[in-house]
Amino acid sequence: MSSTSSCLVTKLSHYVSLSQADCARLATLEKAERTFDAGHEVYQGGDENKDLYVVKHGWAFSYTDLPDGRRQIVKIHHPGDIIGFPDVALKHATTTLRTVEDVCLCPFPKSSLDEILRESPKLSALLLSIALRDQVVLIDVLRAMGRMSAQERVSYMLLDLISRLRITNPGMTDTIRLPMTQSQIADYLGLTNVYISKTFIRMEEDGYIHRDQNRLQILREDAMIELTDFHDRYADMDTSWFPQD
Amino acid sequence: MSSTSSCLVTKLSHYVSLSQADCARLATLEKAERTFDAGHEVYQGGDENKDLYVVKHGWAFSYTDLPDGRRQIVKIHHPGDIIGFPDVALKHATTTLRTVEDVCLCPFPKSSLDEILRESPKLSALLLSIALRDQVVLIDVLRAMGRMSAQERVSYMLLDLISRLRITNPGMTDTIRLPMTQSQIADYLGLTNVYISKTFIRMEEDGYIHRDQNRLQILREDAMIELTDFHDRYADMDTSWFPQD
DNA sequence: ACCATGCTTCCAACTGGATTGAATTCCGCC
DNA sequence: GGCGGAATTCAATCCAGTTGGAAGCATGGT
Incomplete structure (x- = not known):
């Protein structure tokens, strides 16, 4: 910047x-x-x-x-x-x-x-x-809230975050800074802080993610994409119909 | 029309x-x-x-x-x-x-x-x-899906439907035609058809609604608005900043 | 070094809504 | 009027996620 x-x-x-x-x-x-x-x-x-x-x-x-x-x-x-x-x-x-x-x-x-x-x-x-x-994107979130389990929702959220951050930081790898508290994540995903905690722990045990302070590394991005049927809505927009200046 | x-x-x-x-x-x-x-x-x-x-x-x-x-x-x-x-x-x-x-x-x-x-x-x-x-509106739906009980979600859906229909049919009263099946309603609200059935029955017993064929009458609209903290997003848009022709 | 504060984790009991399968009602259609 | 398929209802059981409380951990302020 x-x-x-x-x-x-x-x-x-x-x-x-x-x-x-x-x-x-x-x-x-x-x-x-x-x-x-x-x-x-x-x-x-x-x-x-x-x-x-x-x-x-x-x-x-x-x-x-x-x-x-x-x-x-x-x-x-x-x-x-x-x-x-x-x-x-x-x-x-x-x-x-x-x-x-x-x-x-x-x-x-x-x-x-x-x-x-x-x-x-x-x-x-x-x-x-x-x-x-x-x-x-809101429709994607809606789908997650309506029909996905806790682990799927967390996975979806992480994939969404990393996709968005990659637009402005093209150098980003698989690690993001996640400054939100678990209660805030819960309020975003329609769950409770307790269950977010449990889900994070499970996902770490299962090798999906690794946590260190407020940094979070996504270890099995492909598996998470598969799990949530994730589509990146940020990378490709259709600008072909735009008026030219 | x-x-x-x-x-x-x-x-x-x-x-x-x-x-x-x-x-x-x-x-x-x-x-x-x-x-x-x-x-x-x-x-x-x-x-x-x-x-x-x-x-x-x-x-x-x-x-x-x-x-x-x-x-x-x-x-x-x-x-x-x-x-x-x-x-x-x-x-x-x-x-x-x-x-x-x-x-x-x-x-x-x-x-x-x-x-x-x-x-x-x-x-x-x-x-x-x-x-x-x-x-x-999607954000309102998201709020319903993330944080509302089954009965609140059904109420929200009915209020939303009737608000939208009133725009094109100003003569509408408190009764709407609801041609969707309960399974479809369930898929909209992130619930199951069985629980939609149960919820409708409860709401009818409690005097919120009355059903007859696929027509549905909303009996206690005010109570439902209160219950779901409903806001009509269709009636009032802010057009004050629009460019004039 | 110390406390205060806020976050995360753990535990145990509880519940709203899911699931399954069968029974019933509804409705269009011949 | 009766048949067939879909939609709804009923009943029994199950479970993912909640609730509330308490205990651990960081962090920063003084």
Whole structure:
């Protein structure tokens, strides 16, 4: 991540070559920046949502609570991600945003999208594609939650994480830093912290993974792909139908 | 549904007033039409996806299977819906489409989107908003699957269905036609047909619903909204930031 | 060095929903 | 009106994951 090219540009130009003008348009989105401590709540579900955020560094996640306290983490955000995109369709934020660790975010007003849609059909197509691709990913998560066992869900989550991280870090091997607590993982996968613990231990015994501090090594990626019928939705998008500039 | 205004136009102009030109653009999407028998498989996951479909009448659903046969229904389609939208981002269809009953669909090539993005910023914004709104809905489903009991999930599903149907049928009261089998409902909610049966019976005993043939009356909508902390994502979209024509 | 705090692991009892198979009802169709 | 296949219901049993509590481990702050 050099200082001249932002995470966002890195991520987006992975899919399609962007004109100078489009790069400039994106760069303005990352002008401002704010930092937050670990565990900080950036905004709450129900707040009026005027801003989107680009993640510069650090992990964060969006979640919703049921009135009785049950919690569902809905999306884990990494550097280069756009946070709050789905809420653009509505007047109020539907989820709460919390940082996992110390984080740097670049807020930009949702009205910036207006300009993009008016001036750059190509960037519009890319934004639309990303929104649609994220739907496919949510559908994959849904499938995992609806029909998979605990071990399958954990495997799916790890495969998904590593696929996403590989886009912005092409040098990545089989080891990821996993700064989330087991309770957070449980809230993401619809399980309990106790059972996540048990499942991790079993997977380590069975040689699927190896853990050391908060680093996690995936030892049998192929077996896990087979187990979960995993498809990488990040590597290949179809940009063939995009309007040319 | 008069012959001059399509379901799609009805649905979309619920959110924003469309110019003549935009209406015409949408109308061309519904030029062709094909009918399918109940239970027919229209396309399969993995197929190359060149077409999208607008539903003219009848219900259908999209689903994925795991290799061992477990099934997850991912989305239920009603008249006016655009089918296959998420797959636009990818080269191949990620789900299989099956009809619930006799259905009439209007196929149109995904390259039609190119024209919309180039020529109508407003329609582009609307398509983007719908994609994003659908993400929010998927997130709601995810929350239900991850953290809700069987009865809560069934309640959520019924509330979601009736909210969606009310958009195109403003005259709707508290009774809906539910042509899906209990096995299909189970595959949608991540449960089993047996437990769906039991849950329906309990909910009828407890006075939440009343069933008669395949018609279902919602007796205590408020209680069910409270139970599931339900939010209608269909009634209010934020169109304030849209580009004007 | 010490405590405070938050995370992970362990244990044992419990339960919501799964599973299986058989019985029944429903419904379209000849 | 009666037949056949699908959908639903019923009953018995089982199990993956929950619950709550307590014990171990890190980590950092003072």
